[in-house]
Amino acid sequence: MSGNLFAELKRRKVIKVGAVYLVSAWVAVQAASIVLPAFDAPPWALRVFILMALLGFPIALVLTWVLDLTPEGMRLDASPVGNKRVIAVALGLAALAVGWYFVGQPSVRPGQAVVDAKPAPIVDDKSIAVLAFTDLSPKHDQEYFSDGMSEEILNALAQIRDLRVAGRTSSFSYKGRNVDLRTIGQALGVAHVLEGSVRTQGNRVRITAQLVRSKDGMHLWSKQFDGDLSDVFKLQDQIAHAIADALQVTLIGEQKSQLVAESTTSPEAYQLYLRATDVMNKRDYAHAKEAIAWLEQAIALDPKFARAHARLALAQMTVNVRDPDRGRQAEQHARAAMAMDPTLAEPVYALGLELWRMERRFTEARTYLDRAVQMQPQDASAHMYLGQWFIVTGYTKQGIAELDRAIAIDPMLPNAVNWRASQSMYAGDLDKAEMLFTQSDALGLSFAKAGLGEVMRARGDVAAARQLVAATWKQNPTPCGTAGPVDFDTLLAGTIGGDANAQARALKIIDDCLATKPDVVPAWAVVSLMRLHQYSRALALFGGRVSQDDAGIVFRIWSPEDAPMRQLPEFPELARNIGWVDAWERFGPPDACTRVAVRDYRCR
Known part of the structure; x- marks a missing residue:
């Protein structure tokens, strides 16, 4: 009987039609999975489309079984065997399709939808990430310039109140x-991505930018901006305004006419600024x-280049330069920048x-x-430095x-990740601490391995x-008078x-160093x-x-391991002397x- 049924299936071309149907349905589903999201179709639309395709399969099998195409047209083709079996199989397949839709989908499973299915994070439609632009200059030696262009656009967009910028x-x-x-x-949790390229040749600049919708990769616009080196701020402003128009964000005050201000009239000064910024961003201490x-x-x-003064102040405080006067110089440049441009946070x-x-x-530092x-509020570094202040003062x-x-603003800000790793370690979460230290090390932070060493310890x-x-x-060696290289x-x-x-030998190294004053x-x-x-x-x-690195010392003082240090009789006096009190x-x-x-505190 089974042999007769199989021969009948072949004669009626049921197997051939079924195979063709499955291939065609699979292609149609793939196309629908691309097309439907592009037209903002709701998520259930694709599931309904798949259900219809599944239900069509048993229907196609039954129709192929009972109908025969002849020169006279379509006609019923009665069969002495197999009718009940074919219909039973078709009904079974239809039941499976309906079961998949109403039971197999977590989103409609009774009593289990919200518990088992992790909801997708809500992405604000007014959000964007600005990627590093590609250097297309003839010699490919203008990477610092292309990076600077994209960073300037990012900073301009970050000033827009209702736009979230990665x-x-x-x-x-x-x-x-x-x-x-x-x-x-x-x-990055953003709805849009801006990518682009910069080509400089002589005094000419060409910036090409593409705004892409991240959920489906659709290009919303692609534009080309041409000008001279003296026009870079105008070009950046044009791009920023084009993005603001595309995302329909609200601009307030002067933003309506200008998002990117001309910070210097000297193209040469601006290029030097971008070169220095590239070094700082990479923590290229060499x-x-x-x-x-x-x-x-x-x-x-350009003595009135406020942003150069601001960047120099930060550079003198953060890069690995051994200059005893760098603090005084940093303050001078920071105050100069604040006087020239009161809107700068840096x-x-x-x-x-x-x-x-x-x-x-x-106390005065906290005010600033x-x-x-x-x-x-969207400057990740501002939050990071405030967070460091809290930690080193005991909060x-x-x-x-x-x-x-x-x-949250910048998940890959190396130093912020590194400081957060230390606090995870002190809280006893060594796995999280190791993960965060490893991340900051991968991001190029030169002292991240020391944190990993503390986790291993x-x-x-x-x-x-x-x-x-x-x-x-x-x-990252530190000076030690005339003691010579330190045997670390x-x-x-x-x-x-x-x-x-071994401890005695270590103490001798410390003593020899300090003896040189x-x-x-x-x-x-x-x-x-x-x-x-040796807490005292x-x-x-x-x-x-x-010290050479107060921050690297102080956060340890507040660690659980060094609680005995805080309980020494001399600790309250130190807290008064160094300004904590x-x-x-x-x-x-x-x-x-x-x-x-x-002015008297007891710590534990």
């Missing part, structure tokens, strides 16, 4: 990678002095950073950092919240901890899991004394004068301290 570091992390724009949009020299040249060409937080890192004027965040919870805000992997911390300290391998052999003899207190010396539980010596050394009197006691009298 952070620069996160957007630029896709530079040189062949990643689908839909994937980028999903990863060229830090060159970056500062370029900014100084830019200011010489010199405001640069000044706040200088006041607490170089002068330990914590708060102002910077209010001026530019750990507020610091974590501010770092999280910075990372917490896990008891002494060898790995020493190796990672040594690699960081050797890459011996130092770490004593301070990380070393026995009594270095101009700047080495941060590694203070940290090493803390690791050796560490406090005396740290409290005496500003002034901040606590103004803003309230920090997380681990209690106010027992005026």
